[in-house]
Amino acid sequence: MSCLRLFTGLFRRFRSMVLRRPVRLAGQCALCGGCCRNILLMYEGKWLRRPGQYRAMLEHLPNYARFEHAGYDDYGFMIFTCNRLGEDNLCSDYEGRPPLCRNYPSESIYYQGGRLRRDCGYTFEAVTFRDAILRRLGRRPDFAQELGKELHRADNGRKKKEDGQP
Template sequence: MDTLRFFTGMFRSLRTFILRREVEIVGQCHMCGKCCQDIVIQDQGNWLTSKRKFKKICEQEPEYERFRILGRDGKGHLLFGCKLQNEDGTCSCHEDRLSLCRNYPSKSIYYQGAWIEPECGYRFKSIKFRDVFTRKKPLRAPRFSKVLDQEIEQAEKKR
């Protein structure tokens, strides 16, 4: 599975580089709670693998005490769950959640070859090679001024 994720991430990065079109995150939170389970946390660019390091982070940033260690993934990274998740999976502090939670999902998930859970209201939207080759999508995003001119032209036609 790690090999599949690695190559998926590499392919996605290569496609983005070639097509010069960044992935978009579309949708909205359905408060399904899937993002509150099996969380991996980074500290200074490294995934946490040590319980001792996690305790040290909690001493420095007490808001991280909301997370409990659930176990480890296949690479030895600590997996966390949130103590503030309600029985129905919703967040009990949705308005005051950490930036880690507020910024989910990030584009880095896409480029690491991971997927968003199907229950989640968010989706990754990317331009595919076939869309460009079949001319369904332009290779480059249109210039803003061109789009604005088109909108003005359409508004004038309606008058």
């Protein structure tokens, strides 16, 4: 994990604890299939780096055989892809999905300094220190800024529909 991701994750966790406001997951699945590709797997608290770790994981979690090794990322972690992803970007074994798939996207991604793909229909919404201070002072965020955010979200939704995404 890069130092920047580590710092980002620690800052996000610290901010949530201080403000007592956990991150909120918003949106819905865009059926892009991106979460079924370029997957990092963790076993016994460690990200997989070696094929031997993957084989050991499969002894205890045979359902994870659906994830096929596809290469390595820039930090040496193994990257996997799911062999149950159909050409229509839908899971061919939806009812038999492992917990990793059922719980995606998890807030743990946010607190580890990660982010979701741009084409993902989900987003993380977190209260910032600025938001908390303005609320404490009895001020609301700038209307133009809030309107801009809403217009941006609507524009992204329109673009997804034009691209044939739900």
